[in-house]
Amino acid sequence: MPSISAKGLQMPASPIRKLVPYAEEAKKRGTHVIHLNIGQPDIKTPQIALDAVRNHTIEVLAYSMTEGSEQYREKIAAYYAKKDIQVTSNDIIVTTGGSEALSFVMGTIMDAEDEIIIPEPFYANYNGFATASGVNVVPIVSTIENNFALPAIADFEKLITPKTKAILICNPGNPTGYLYSKDEIQQLARLVKKHNLFLVADEVYREFTYEGRKHYSILQEEGLEEHAIIVDSVSKRYSMCGARIGCLVSKNKEVVQTAMKFAQARLSPPTFAQIASEAALDTPQAYFDDVIEEYAERRNILISELQKLEGVKVAIPQGAFYCVVELPISNSDDFAQWLLEKFDVDGKTVMVAPAAGFYATKGLGENQIRIAYVLKKEQLISAVQILGAALKKYNG
Template identity: 85%
Template structure:
């Protein structure tokens, strides 16, 4: 029998999706599963985006430009200018989701066995992209005790070697919901310049900043033009996860020219999805104001309910729509599977994402879960009540 590649064996399973078979079995038994495991917003996609596809007049569904349509990229640049990020259409490559942008970045700036430093916990698929590119992730742990703030810059410096090519952050963070301050971004910028590294920022949750805080982009930082690379996506901003449209943004011309070669290998991003994404840029500010208000309410309800549970510790998110929760269990993986296989109350159970898969350091996060608060408040209350009962039963 032919063998599987070493890379294939090393490819990590998604902590967000690996429990899906158990959830499907629970549903077949008639159990209602409340999904706290995946960041699929229930917010409606802007009508203007759906209408753009619905009312199209295309007669031949042709390839688009490899880098994305000129008109769409021009409109993206205008969107960025409204966020005090000044780039041109030539600084942008449209990608098939933020995921493809990340894989292009890995291929563009890193060779096999090069190193990328990432504060952990981090979006689990960063491990996957790194494995696929033969790149080594060098993690730096942030902690729930200080809400997953940026680790000390001295900790970054200790880990920089001749193989280090970049630092990667997610801002606001998935899975933590932490929003890096302007001062923290400036610290990272100085470090990148000092050691001649790239600073890559996954900014897909830019709009979701709470409690009067403002998002500060790495491309707002003066003097970082040759070092900064942004990864972005329409998935969460406009509740358009299925569109699979994102982009890579950099003022470094070598980065753009090289990434374009990777983009040419996959031909072009999808045409209809670009149409929808271009139209979505017309979404009025009131949409985001309402969405942010809704997520703040959900966060407040979720955190308040979790804080009622004995032995549970929760980090308070400042952005995005996730939080990391520490549970009074030894192994959150086992607990999450048990919730789906063995537990139900009034015909309901809860699906969560074990947080160990969001860490690269073995042993970290084993008693933590990530919760995505993308459900209505009543469902969140019910889910936490189920979680509380489940913890008592499981620990008994």
């Protein structure tokens, strides 16, 4: 039998999706599964985006430009200008989701066996993108005790080697919900300039911050033009996960020119999704005001309910719509599977994402889960009550 590649065998399974078969079996048994495991918002997609596709007049569904339509990229640049991020359409490559943008970044700035430093826990697919590119992830631990704040710069410096090419952050963070401050971004800016590294920021949750906090982008930092690369997406901002449209943004011309070669290899991003995404940029601010208010209420209720559970520790998210929860258990993978296979309360159970998959350091996160608060408040309350009952039985 022909053999599978070593790279393929090393590709990590998604900690978010690997439990899906157990959830499907639970549903077949008649169990109602409350999904806390995946960041699929239940917020309605802006009608203006849906109407743009519904009312199109295209007669030939042709390729778009490799870098995305010029009109769309100009509107993206105008969107960034409103966020005090000064870029042009030529600094932007439209991609098939933020995932493709990250893949392009890996291919553009790194060779096989190069290293990228990432504060952990981090978005699980970073491991997958790195493995696919032959790149080594060098994790640096952030902890629930200080809400997953930026690790000390001195600890970053200890990890920098001749193979180090970049530092990658998610801001606000998935899975932690941590929002890096302007001071923390400036600390990283000084570090990457000192060691001549790239600073890559996954900023797909930029819109979602709480208690009046402001997001500070790496592209707002002066003097970082040759070092900074943004990865962005419409998926969460406009509740358009299925559109699969994102972008890579950098003022470094060589980065953009090189990434374009990877973009040319996949021809072009999807046309209809670009039409919807371009229209979505005209979404009124009132939409975001309502969405942020809703997520803030969900966050507050979720945290309040979790804090009532004995032995549970929860980080307080400042952005995005996730939180990391530490449970009085030893193995969250086993617990998450048990919830789906063997436990219910009045025919209901919950599906969570075991947090070990969000770490690169073996052994970390094994007593933690990630919860996505993308459900109605009543469902979140019910889910935490079920979780509390489950912990008592599991530990009993």
